[in-house]
Amino acid sequence: MKTFFRLVSCGVLMLSTTAVLAAEPAKCQNVRMGVVNWTDVIATSAVAEVLLQNMGYEVKQTSAAQQIIFGGLRDDRLDVFLGYWKPAMDKNIAPFIAANQVKVLEKPSMNDAQATLAVPDYVASGGLKTFADIAKFKDKLGGKIYGIEPGTGANANIKGMIEKNQFGLGGFQLVESGEAGMLAAVQRAVKRNEWVVFVGWTPHPMNINMKIEYLTGSEDVFGPLEGAATVSVVTAPDYATRCPNVSKLMSNLQFTAAQESQMMVPIMERKAPADVARLWLKNHPEDVQRWLSGVTTFDGKDAAAAVQVAVSR
Template identity: 65%
Template sequence: MNRLISRSLLTLVGTAILSTNVMAAEPAVCKNVRLGVVNWTDVMATSAMTQVLLDGLGYKTKQTSASQQIIFAGIRDQRLDMFLGYWNPIMTQTITPFIDARQVKVLDQPSLNDARATLAVPKYLADKGLKTFADIAKFEKELGGKIYGIEPGSGANTQIKAMISKNQFGLGKFQLVESSEAGMLAAVDRAVRRKEAVVFFGWAPHPMNVNIDMAYLSGSEDALGPDEGRATVWTVTAPDYAERCPNANRLLSNLKFTAEDESRMMQPLLDHKDALASARQWLQDHPEDKARWLEGVTTFDGKPAADNLKLTSN
């Protein structure tokens, strides 16, 4: 009789454990993850890291490259689930209508605290006296009346255009050259090689801070955000994503970076290496990051993430 009772108890305990594991599994609707990405190297690097982790946990992640506006609209329209690149305050004007209408949700804490985004110049130009926003107009002739920005429709370009239209800092006669991150950096590289004058939109984290001897301009009067362009980066999801897919959302909440580490994560991408392969290599080389990011996270089917993460390419 005692043996029978013992077997029954073991059966009940085993069933309870199995039930717990099933309960811990993510709902089937969460299997496919749709990730919006802007063509900024930092966002591409962190998005690749997110995809490698999610895919390694049994999810199926698809990235969609688009502009900020299209990504936020995609989350609103339930065509996208998440975006890891909301730069505050540079993108704030773009995202605010979606936040006010409760069509997107910004996570409670930033993924990056020590970012910066404002106008910059090569250091040799700063040494000649172009150190502040008010100095730009004094160098109009040398600059060809141009300020180099990133992609059309970006928050940064919108703010630079506003300065020009209001003739703020005497920039009324200047032209904003819009292209892309890669296009802008190519123009800056040409100017630097020729020791020519150039003003451009710079930010950190980014390898440009190492590859270009550059200086950020001061005296912005909050034109590109408070505290001379100091910024934070946040993850954005669908409003109900945390309730629908709590495990994937926990991973997103765990993903915290520093500007220094992100700059190092970005360098392989600028060297034309595969973003996903670079993310896998980072996880292999930095087990402390992997452990921190996977804390409290499970695989899609409810197993402990730390012991079951698969980093093989698909």
């Protein structure tokens, strides 16, 4: 009888172990991540990648524009995207949400972001403090507003103001460029003490490395509360059902603007994002515990222990 109970107990253990191992199908072991070429998204995506790799997953990052990433989630070519800025990306993601082709996780990964137009502090001191002030200084600004890469919500907002002559901006030109190109142009202007208006946001090292001020009186062009924003994870619509463990990790990833700005500084200084993420995880074990609460490795083991051992080597 004792032998029988031992066999039954072993059988139950084997079934339990098998259930853990079978919690996610083999396809879930390969996580396909969309990444826009913004340093904050690069930083958080690197954190997620390092965590997943040390949990027994394989990660492939694909760098692309927002619309391509949303289309990839719709078409089962991508699984997750850690960079949905709301409201900046609302227009671009709206058709995909309406058609139930993507899913925005309920809890944002960041609550204290901001994105709107900004100027160097000396420009603000010179009188350009609001959106209505921009047109007054058209000559000093060269009639230009510096945006980021084509197709972004921020650029669409600027184009809309120009087309509608909102704030008297009808004669202005939008200069489209990537994040690095825009920042290089702003930094050149600052060195020459020239006037410039550009898309600014936090989290970002620009708030640490440059003295800038955000414009007010935007009339909600960049969203309510002068561009106050949240950042959320977006997945394929059925990803939580198909891959609950990875989805749980994505739901757990919560950052502050201050944290991300700190992560972004070394990345902007050309440090490899994965190396920056590993060092952050090594130096912030409390984040590892928080982010991996209720999460296992792919084979059902303690994820936090596995990651902490890996990053401490």
